[in-house]
Amino acid sequence: MTSNEQLLMTTKEVRATLSDLDKKHIIHPVASPKRHVSQGPKIIFSEGKGIHVKDINEQVFIDGVSMLWNVNVGHGKKELAQIAHNQMSQMAYSSTFYGYANEPAIRLAEKIASLTPGDLDTIFYTSGGSESNDTAIKLSRFYWQLNGFSNKKKIISLKRGYHGVTVSAQRATGIDAFRNFSGSADPEIFNAKAHLTECELGDKSHPEYPGCIRSMIEEMGSDQVAAVIIEPIQGAGGVHVPPEGYLKAVRQLCDEYNILLIADEVICGFGRTGKMFGVDHWEITPDLMCIAKGITSGYIPLGGVVMNNRVAGTIKEYNDILPHGFTYSGHPTACAVGLKNIEIVEREGLVENAHQMGKELVKGFKYLGDKHEFFTNPRTVGLLAGFDLKKDPSLNVPFDQSTQAAVSIVEECYQRGLLIRCFDFEPGMNIVAIAPPLIIQKEEVETIISIVDDALSVFSKKLK
Ligand code: PLP
Numbered sequence: 254m255t256s257n258e259q260l261l262m263t264t265k266e267v268r269a270t271l272s273d274l275d276k277k278h279i280i281h282p283v284a285s286p287k288r289h290v291s292q293g294p295k296i297i298f299s300e301g302k303g304i305h306v307k308d309i310n311e312q313v314f315i316d317g318v319s320m321l322w323n324v325n326v327g328h329g330k331k332e333l334a335q336i337a338h339n340q341m342s343q344m345a346y347s348s349t350f351y352g353y354a355n356e357p358a359i360r361l362a363e364k365i366a367s368l369t370p371g372d373l374d375t376i377f378y379t380s381g382g383s384e385s386n387d388t389a390i391k392l393s394r395f396y397w398q399l400n401g402f403s404n405k406k407k408i409i410s411l412k413r414g415y416h417g418v419t420v421s422a423q424r425a426t427g428i429d430a431f432r433n434f435s436g437s438a439d440p441e442i443f444n445a446k447a448h449l450t451e452c453e454l455g456d457k458s459h460p461e462y463p464g465c466i467r468s469m470i471e472e473m474g475s476d477q478v479a480a481v482i483i484e485p486i487q488g489a490g491g492v493h494v495p496p497e498g499y500l501k502a503v504r505q506l507c508d509e510y511n512i513l514l515i516a517d518e519v520i521c522g523f524g525r526t527g528k529m530f531g532v533d534h535w536e537i538t539p540d541l542m543c544i545a546k547g548i549t550s551g552y553i554p555l556g557g558v559v560m561n562n563r564v565a566g567t568i569k570e571y572n573d574i575l576p577h578g579f580t581y582s583g584h585p586t587a588c589a590v591g592l593k594n595i596e597i598v599e600r601e602g603l604v605e606n607a608h609q610m611g612k613e614l615v616k617g618f619k620y621l622g623d624k625h626e627f628f629t630n631p632r633t634v635g636l637l638a639g640f641d642l643k644k645d646p647s648l649n650v651p652f653d654q655s656t657q658a659a660v661s662i663v664e665e666c667y668q669r670g671l672l673i674r675c676f677d678f679e680p681g682m683n684i685v686a687i688a689p690p691l692i693i694q695k696e697e698v699e700t701i702i703s704i705v706d707d708a709l710s711v712f713s714k715k716l717k
Contacts, residue, residue: 268309271297295667301328304690304697306672317666317673317701318688322488322520322637323546326597327690333552333590333597340589349378349583358583361592365548365559368529368595371538375565378582379556382519382545383417386482389515389541389558390421390442391577392568393480396513399567405479405512408439409466411447413490414483416517425482428490428678445469447487448495453502467506475510480541482515485531489520491676491684492639494632500535513540513564519556520637523547524598524691527608527635534634540564548591555587603691607635610693614638617702625709627658636691642683651681658712659683665708671701 272293280286281294296314300307304327306316319325326333340357347355358378366374377392379385390408397405410416412427418434424442426432432444445466446452452465462468470478481503487493507514516539521531525547528534532542541564545556560568568575581587598604611633618631618640629646632639642658644650652658659675662685666673676684687701 264310268297271309303327303329304693313670314667315671315697315701315704316690317671318686319690320551321546322525322688323551325523325525325547325691326550326594326601326603327692330550330552330597333550333593336589336593337553337586340586345586347585348580350578355583355585355588357585357588357592361588361595364592364595365544365557369542369559370530370533370536372562373538373542373559374562375560375569376557377560377577378579378584378588379545379558380554380579380581380584380587381417381556382517382543383419383422384579385519385543385545385556385558386416386422386425386515386517387419388577389482389543390425390439390480392558392560392564393513393515393541396564396567397479399571402476404477406441407473407478408442409445409469409478409481410442411466411483411487412444413447413487413493414444414517415487415489416482416484417519430678443469443473448493448499450496450499450502453499453506466503470506470510470512475512478510478512480513480515481507482517484517484519485521485534486526486634486637488637488686489676491682492632492637492686494634495535497535500532500537504537504539507540515539515541515543517543519543519545520547520688523550523595524604524607525635525688526637527604527611529604531634548594549587550594552594553584553587553590554581555584555591598691601692604635606693607691610689610691610695610698611635611638613695613698614687614702617698617705621702621706621709624706625713627652627713628709636693637688639684639686642685652683654680656716659685661712661715662705662708665711666704669704669707671704673705 275294276290281289297309298306299309304315305313306328307313349358362376365376377388379388394406410425410427414427416422416425420437421439423431423437424439427444446464449461449465452459452462453467466481504514516532518530522544540561542559549555614633621628622631627642628640629643630641644652659677663673663675674686
């Protein structure tokens, strides 16, 4: 088709054409392929500015989850496009294999080292979160091999944790559908029960003790365990904030048994929770920290594993070729965007804004909880927030599966121009997540709350 012919098409026709092409040529992640083929794409995005996105029919939505919790500085930041343009014009891509280097990757590594806690000073670059987690798992095992502990291979992660979809990250994930998909195997990764502080501190009389991290280490033998990997705050498992003291207890446990601690900061990192990193809330320093998403606010793919001097020091002693790396490890354009993105986060005070706007969300959730009897268990850390929907919160009675409570709320919000997300991967689970860009302002938080309020009211009427 010529461009003139294309211009003559109406928006509706363009949408229909794109929809048909999409159905024919693309399989979408985390969507039902069959339903997609019959219904086509829900939204075809065309533009983004600030907290808003637009589709090809000019309909505007508030991006209430920063797309995939990643567009932290908001959409349409021209500065990021400009820096990518500049770097691409100068040298779009160069490899970091074979000892080759580039300035943006070096400068960004230095910057990240200055932001991360403790002596997390050395990075291995990847292209995203899953690759970072697989890399952290491999490097942990490699660290122990180099130190003469080749049996230390097992990895313990948490139920409800989400770490991505590459093989080890998939097996570390504690959501059954993802963990078991296609029978992929890393047989040395095990899920422990989440967030049991007393058990991790050593209370063996606790009824939940069997299956906690400590009990698994004791059962397997600490000489078999390489690392524990956890999200400081679980995201895609339903926004679960650990109880006070939990992360410290896990840090102590890892120290006690000489096991590495990997923090998956893919969602929490770079200000999402109102501090630069999730672990900063509990003042612990992991041995390895996985980052992605917020490092470039999603403008270009980039990730990394930041290591402390203990891990990096051992690896730096290795004299053979390290057989690991991605074509896009240390991609100069991605790293230039990452640097500029961090500059924006700092210059615009977005970490503090996430903290302040989180307080506005708390107020909004209080209002929603007082008004809607089935709104319960609100949790908010900076701009990482979620709540549950239960038929009777006081007796902990879930909605019947057929009610599709969380799905209905998300759909009602969508009808009113707000994009949010829900989690219902377990029977009775109806969790809604809200995580807008960190640039959001008070009135915009109020608009989100007001739309969710309307959605809850409509849902409530439908129940009657
Ligand atoms: N880790 C966490 C905590 C995540 O939330 C995600 C993605 O949502 C990942 C890892 C995987 O990242 P990616 O999709 O970039 O591979």
